Amino acid sequence: MSALLEVEHLAARLPVEGELRTVLHDVSLSIAAGEAVGLVGESGSGKSMTARAVARLLPSGAQADGAIRFDGKDVAALKGGGLRDYRGEVAMVFQDPRAHVNPVRTIGDFMVEALRALRGVDRGTARKRAVAALADVGIPEGERRLGQYPHELSGGLLQRVMIATMLLTEPRLVLADEPTTALDVTTQAEVMAILDELRRERGMALLFITHDLELAGAVCDRTSVMYAGSIVETRESAKLHDDPLHPYTASLATARPTIDASVRRLAAIPGRPVSAFEAPEGCAFAPRCAYAQDRCRATRPPIEALDGGLVRCARAEELRGRLTEKVVNHG
Amino acid sequence: MADELVLEATGLRKAFGDVVAVDGVDLAVPRRGSLAIVGESGSGKTTVAKMIVGLEAPTAGTIVACGRDRSAPARGAKERRRRGGEVQIVFQDPYSSLDPRHSAVQAVDEVLRLHRPDMDKGARAARVAELGELVGLDERQLRARPRALSGGQRQRIAIARALAADPQVVILDESVAALDVSIQAQILNLLADIRERTDISYILISHDLAVVRQITDEVIVMHRGKVVERGGTADVLDHPRQPYTQLLRASVPRPGWKPARGPRATTEEGSVA
Secondary structure (H helix, E strand, C coil): CCEEEEEEEEEEEEEECCEEEEEEEEEEEEEECCCEEEEECCCCCCHHHHHHHHCCCCCCCCEEEEEEEECCEEHHHCCCHHHHHHHHHEEEECCCHHHHCCCCCCHHHHHHHHHHHHHCCCHHHHHHHHHHHHHHCCCCCHHHHHCCCHHHCCHHHHHHHHHHHHHCCCCCEEEEECCCCCCCHHHHHHHHHHHHHHHHHHCCEEEEEECCHHHHHHHCCEEEEEECCEEEEEEEHHHHCCCCCCHHHHHHHHHCCCCCCCCCCCCCCCCCCCCHHHCCCCCCCHHHCCCCCHHHHHCCCCCEEECCEEECCCCCCCCCCCHHHHHHHHC | CCCCEEEEEEEEEEEECCEEEEEEEEEEEECCCEEEEECCCCCCHHHHHHHHHCCCCCCEEEEEECCEECCCCCCCHHHHHHHHCCEEEECCCCCCCCCCCCCHHHHHHHHHHHHCCCCCHHHHHHHHHHHHHHHCCCHHHHHCCHHHCCHHHHHHHHHHHHHHCCCCEEEEECCCCCCCHHHHHHHHHHHHHHHHHCCCEEEEEECCHHHHHHHCCEEEEEECCEEEEEEEHHHHHHCCCCHHHHHHHHCCCCCCCCCCCCCCCCCHHHCCC
């Protein structure tokens, strides 16, 4: 399978209070057609910025380096009609649907706008397709919904409208940025099921951004874990939880309480997550890592292949298989 | 449990016009106990919390805290202050629940001045330092404005501020929901430590069943204003009896979990939110 999306050594800097601050550093990932890739991290890890860079939606004044290729085309070089086509092929779903819809326009206006602008479809046909797309995401009576305003719909329903809207242009890649974080758990399960089903039926590729390791593991084939603007581990999702390669991934998994048992103390990670521009020399995670040595603090490790995954840790090989063990003793 | 109850609510009901948000809720919290109120948006769990702290007046029912009735709104500042000394609340969002112009020292000292008239300036300063240490804030963080602090550090201030009133009950209204995973674990450990070291009781309002499992002993599950299931936390989560609790339990992502479109996908959510 050749990659649909290829990101190579992506770096990005944003202007903050007059100076450029690094938000991404050496991010590489690839997604094949129909594949679901998870991007997991805490606040400031750069997961949303990665998606925004791919969508060509970085804030103004941002500087990006590295290569982003979609279907072999250089995304940075797209403009005019080429960029417009790209926006039809790569769709984005955000965390808070209410912040991304015009509150004074109806659902119908919102849904058909992209179809008419990007695909030149006439209004009647566009509305028919919108009703069909609503049915696909489990919303009956589409015709009535098209006449409603965003405030008349619940968060879960509105998020499904966003997904239906994005489907209209038949994108080949969906960038979903915490699409279920603001939803109730039962609604989250439904929205995830819909995304998963659509992906399988239509062969859409999915970049799924979340802070929830378990959720990424459940819906993605592969998952990358980000910390301080870099990817620290990429691995088959099924192995991420029980057989992690990076100490950060291991501690993320054990810091979360589980529904099956309470523990006397959670294995909390000391300190707080840092952004790329605050990261120290050497390994960005070293100040919080139980395994850090002098060499970890001296040089930033490159990302390297190990056991079918990729990991950015100088001690990854010698720690192989010991990460979960130690954490168990902790708990 | 035959322990002394620090909080008891009976037949609690709240109607907003025609909408009944809370419908006949009973709950009891023993001293040093920890009770979870679980439910999704619109279940009425936050309205219950607001009635307990006195931010909403119940339409019907009684609330007794520390042996004193608080079913009707407090009359006068003195009564309000006394109630504040019994039950405190920590909100979800530490970015909007603190005064941006007040450092942690000022925020905590303000509560001490109100609730501990017996303390002089020196005693208050000592208590601020003690609370700072209890919640894990250093000298520099205690003097900083909230703007300069992270979400986890701000939530520590909110907890210190709640504890400054020496309450018997602290209501944690989704207090760890907005925190990063690694910070959430620190705050959950902190809450467990505080419970171990003091006589405090918790009421945790949450939709996160893993958090509920970690820091509560008993749970009530609310759905559309009513309690649908109650019992020991471990028992209810391991063997949920009601279909709604079973659905909640099944919706939590875990290794091997496959999201499923529920039976209500096309029906219940069709109503206007």
